[in-house]
Amino acid sequence: MLKKDLNLRSPIEKIIGIDNITNSNFGAVLSRAGVGKTRFLVQIALTQLLNDQKIVHVSLEDSMGKINLRYNEGYTNLVDSIGYVDPQKAVRLWDDINLNKVGISYNEASFDTTKIKDYLKSFTKAQLPMPAIMIIDGLNFDEEITDVLEDLKSINQEFSISIWFAMRTHRDEALSKEGYPVQLETRNELFDKALFLQPVDNKIQAIVLKDGNKTNQEYLLEPATMMLADQDI
């Protein structure tokens, strides 16, 4: 019950749609540094955890401890957004769903997709359910990473795992005529979903850049929690 309530409250339900997350092959959350890409991706992952799915969070920036901290924080924000929840129930649920989360921290220089592939293969080998989504945070889209993305595309196809990326943009770079930052514009065809976050006054504006008929929709988020700004508790 609590799982359902939390997912209904999640900003992801409104902005992307929870069932819609795993429909994508490649998704991206774009923003400049410090706006909240990772926190938004954590909210995406939490919806899957609350659906009893496994998720893999790969970070090339954060340590394992920090990844865990981000999920703790994301979950707390989500719980707080629905008003009073029995703290014991909330903790028990977290203990339960947290087991389905795997945080992997790689050094950027030694990041190698074969390690991810080896890991995912073991799910098939042991006949275990495959993780529903994989978050990749910290990949530098300013560099030439065609090979890495191609490998990840093949992982996405082979294991039917939806992959969501954090894509860092820069404020001094002009947008394309579709409104895409250059990091997305050059790889546009790879991504079927994309979302742009930017600070507007004291809120974060989430603009759907790419997602079928949801494209161009806009939402406002609370910067401290990444919850929808206009939701009543």
Added chain:
Amino acid sequence: MIRDLKRVRNIGISAHIDSGKTTLTERVLFYTDRIYKINEVRGKDGTGAVMDSMDLERERGITIASAATYCEWKKHNINIIDTPGHVDFTVEVERSLRVLDGVVLILCSVSGVQSQSITVDQQMKRYEVPCIAFVNKCDRSGANPAKVARQLKDKLGHNSVLLQLPIGLEDKHEGVIDLVAMKAYYFEGEHGEKVTVKEIPENRIEEARAAREEMIDAASLFSDELTDAILEEADITDDMIKTAVRTGVLARQITPVFLGSAYKNKAVQPLLDAVIDYLPSPLDINNEAIDLDNNEESVVLESSFDKPTVALAFKLEDGQYGQLTYLRVYQGCIAKGDTLINSRDGKKVKAGRLIRMHASQMEEVEEIPAGHIGAMFGIDCASGDTFVSPSINYSMLAMHVMEPVISLSIVPRDNKAQINMSKALNRFTKEDPTFKTYVDHETGDTIIQGMGELHLEVYVERMKREYQAEVTTGKPRVAYRETITQKAVFNYTHKKQTGGAGQFGRVAGFVEPCDEEFEFVNKITGGRIPTQYIPACEKGFLACMHKGPKLEFPVTGIRITIDDGAYHAVDSSEMAFQAAARGAFLEAYGKARPVIKEPIMKVVIETPNEFQGSCMGLINQRRGIIQGSQEEGVMSVIESQVPLSEMFGFSTILRSATQGKAQFTMEFSSYKQVPQSIAEEIIKQKQEEKKA
């Protein structure tokens, strides 16, 4: 023994396996003139290090039991407890930490903070032991002490501050720069015994100044005097810095980091200075006991020699003169001939020969005053017992002891082995609270229980070597448990009339899951069951907990509430209500959806990066749950939770999957419900065993 407690240090040396703590201890003993020759671990010269007093330890190059020793350095008396590094022996580490005032945490400058360091650190936190860090093996290829200091901060949350800089690393490691004195220390002579103090090399001065500034900045948080001196740009004396750092260490707010290479005899002497300068004396530590005559109120112990004695037995050993009991005296003084009371069983004992130890050699002493560690002969007690003067009834707080998770049947080869085995088991169970033994009445086998495969393996080996008890071991068995998952009611009448006095008792109520091992709630009103029969009901239920009706595993996590019942004025008896309780338990248990629980272990693998994916795969194939993985330089650390039953023989599998380059540690985490398919297998196996 020194009575000025300001000049006493009780320290431990804790670290990951193979990070060099026994080597370091050996050097310390050499420089403090306790030994006259340095022996290396693993017995390259056929002798083995002095601190590894058991043959087995020498052979395996690991330190199994804590060997205690003392030494003197610059008119200070230092008692050292060498602690084991393997997770399977953490009870030894925990016992040591209980009696220590400070710890030197050794880290390897190549592999840095490893999983065991995290376990040891958690234990230090539990017992609030202040520590300083020593980054060892700076002579090794890939040494990076600055990285290790950072890891101390990031992984263990220590406020680590470098108090030294290395002069050269790897094969060029020559000495250290002391950032307090701003001098360079070099170590010459065959065993580095000659310390030469020189000026800091020109090309390192800038770096040293910057590091000193950083260090002073961190230390200033603990001293107003130092802060004022910084603000007023006055002279900063060595004493000001040392006092500030010491205050921070005692409050566990700062961890000064020292560097060197014990193996190459570099910078051990400055570490000894640091032990004196920064680690607490017994006077700096607040020790508490509980007053058993006063509602177990906690009482603060004073390191005063005139107060009634309070001492904790933290380790037992079998010596040629009988049991040797290692003690830490917290208050008062134990002198030869003193009468002491063991507060656990109230037995009176007389202090006989008192000694202080130097690994396997001993020195007789007249007394062991408060604040000191010593040993006593001729007393029969268990590890963890408290000895007090007859005028008080205190107990030191109980040590945190975990339940064993693995068992093994052992069968003695012959009659002689049988006798020796009993002697050995009697000793081991007294020495180690996590090692247990019992006789399985059905099979007649002796079962030993412990915290891991290696733990039991070492005891079997010790039986053979120290007691000449040759035993054959069975397959290791997992300590499964049973529990219930839902509430179920019972209403059972025990009625028997077989001539003479009959038996009658009725109990009604319900069972439900709970977090405690066992809880009994009495809600009987109106005397439906007379008060004198309630304990018999509890006893009856409790008897059922030892062997669950489902698979005969111990039952845990159950609350039993009785709220109704009936009795007969003539036929009711304690025995009848015990039988009624047993019947009621059986009646409710089946309805309460019983399940099997298995021990889940926290498994941490450290592997070269290229094998990370396959190691994670190994965990997946073992019903394991990966909690996370972290790359650290060329190595990856994978944290996971895996059922113990899936971990047998894992070391061989891991070795073959990683060309022998990965290692893992394992410790008990929790009990979790066994998946249905596995439960069915266990049931089948159990049934086959019964048939056999």
